[in-house]
Amino acid sequence: MTVDPGEGAHVRQLLGAYVLDALTPGETRRVCRHLRECDGCAADYVEVAEAAALLGLVNEEDLLGE
Numbered sequence: 311m312t313v314d315p316g317e318g319a320h321v322r323q324l325l326g327a328y329v330l331d332a333l334t335p336g337e338t339r340r341v342c343r344h345l346r347e348c349d350g351c352a353a354d355y356v357e358v359a360e361a362a363a364l365l366g367l368v369n370e371e372d373l374l375g376e
């Protein structure tokens with residue numbers, strides 16, 4: 311069984327909450343998996359993460375996973 315991450319399954323609407331760690335564990339896993347396979351959403355994630363960092367909503371250690 312293969313899950314197609316492509317058409318219609320993008321996670322852009324979830325990225326804001328993902329950056330703020332406000333998703334459910336299931337959603338977090340889904341976004342995480344999708345970002346590895348979708349360049350478009352991965353690029354959006356970087357932008358959202360940078361914007362959140364600029365706003366002081368998250369600190370850089372969190373973004374770096376340390």
Ligand SMILES: [Zn+2]
Pocket residue numbers: 319320321344348349350351352
């Ligand atoms: Zn996507």
